[in-house]
Amino acid sequence: xxxxxxxxxxxxxxxxxxxxxxxxxxxxxxxxxxxxxxxxxxxxxxxxxxxxxxxxxxxxxxxxxxxxxxxxxxxxxxxxxxxxxxxxxxxxxxxxxxxxxxxxxxxxxxxxxxxxxxxxxxxxxxxxxxxxxxxxxxxxxxxxxxxxxxxxxxxxxxxxxxxxxxxxxxxxxxxxxxxxxxxxxxxxxxxxxxxxxxxxxxxxxxxxxxxxxxxxxxxxxxxxxx
Numbered sequence: 665x666x667x668x669x670x671x672x673x674x675x676x677x678x679x680x681x682x683x684x685x686x687x688x689x690x691x692x693x694x695x696x697x698x699x700x701x702x703x704x705x706x707x708x709x710x711x712x713x714x715x716x717x718x719x720x721x722x723x724x725x726x727x728x729x730x731x732x733x734x735x736x737x738x739x740x741x742x743x744x745x746x747x748x749x750x751x752x753x754x755x756x757x758x759x760x761x762x763x764x765x766x767x768x769x770x771x772x773x774x775x776x777x778x779x780x781x782x783x784x785x786x787x788x789x790x791x792x793x794x795x796x797x798x799x800x801x802x803x804x805x806x807x808x809x810x811x812x813x814x815x816x817x818x819x820x821x822x823x824x825x826x827x828x829x830x831x832x833x834x835x836x837x838x839x840x841x842x843x844x845x846x847x848x849x850x851x852x853x854x855x856x857x858x859x860x861x862x863x864x865x866x867x868x869x870x871x872x873x874x875x876x877x878x879x880x881x882x883x884x885x886x887x888x889x890x
Contacts, residue, residue, distance in 0.1 A: 665690060666769060667746045667877065668760075668856075670848060671777030673836045674784035675862040676869060680777065681748040683870045687879065690744035695752075698731050699723065718826040720835035728752070729759045736763055753843040757850045773877050774851040777862040777869070781837055789830040796820030 665688055669677050678694065685692035699717065702710030709731070713723045732750050735741065751757040764770050786805065794800035794815035802809045802822060809816050826832060851857050858876040862869055 665744045665746075665772045665877065666764075668751075668771055668774045668851070669746060669748050669777065670774060670844070671862060672779055672781070672784050672840050673833065674787040675777035675779045676866070677748050677777060679866055680862075680869055680873060681746050683866070684873055685746045687870075687874065688744065688746070690746055691740050692746050692748060693732075693735055693741070693750075695728060695732065695747075695749035698735065718832075720827055720832040721839065725753070725755050725759070729756060729763075732760070733763050736767065751847055754846045754850055757847045771851070771856055773858065774848075774856040775873055775876055776848050776857055776859040778859050779862040783863070784837060785830060785833050788828050788833045791828050792822040792824050794818065794820040795823055 667684065667688075667690075669681050669684070671677055678696070681692050681694065699710065699713040703714045704710070709727060712727060716723045728750060732747075736745070747760075751760050760771075787803075790804040790806070792802045792804070792809075794802075794817070796815065796818050797820065800815050800817045800820070801807075802815070809822060813822050814820070815822060827836070848857055848859075860869070860872040860876055
């Protein structure tokens, strides 16, 4: 399957993308992770992307499209993929349509994760990461560290990414409303979009997503079984 996962910042796209991709045995292609690889490597692309991401703005289209085009052309994407973080505006969506057409492919489904904006701010602005290992993530409300400012796992210093600060989160939401929301409309016209609630436990949201793409079942009580 070829799936696009879309939604506001903080809707849990990354977490759900990992679960969905694993369940379906397809590649998870994250634009954010591709950019972060370049940032960590100090490439010109990474420096360009970091400047925009730090301010809560979109990376220029020509850079983003080029990165995604190269990634989708790799052999492993032929067996299916789940796109996370791209396209973020209408021009990118139209470019994606063209890229897939050139590859004689198309999207099978677009899953739109929906969440109240107040919850977005709460989720993102309270998130802190370990400097030694970014896989160690804490949250001031949901999973606070035992010792303030220190990682429970390795004792490393906790820090907040620039694009997780509250002011930047609100800027990101404004950008989403003006730039990314029209992408949902674009694919809605193609009959590809299913909107699901991103509230609740991770497994609950994953179950809703699987039902939406025909990979789960809903029992008589309305709950999904996957």
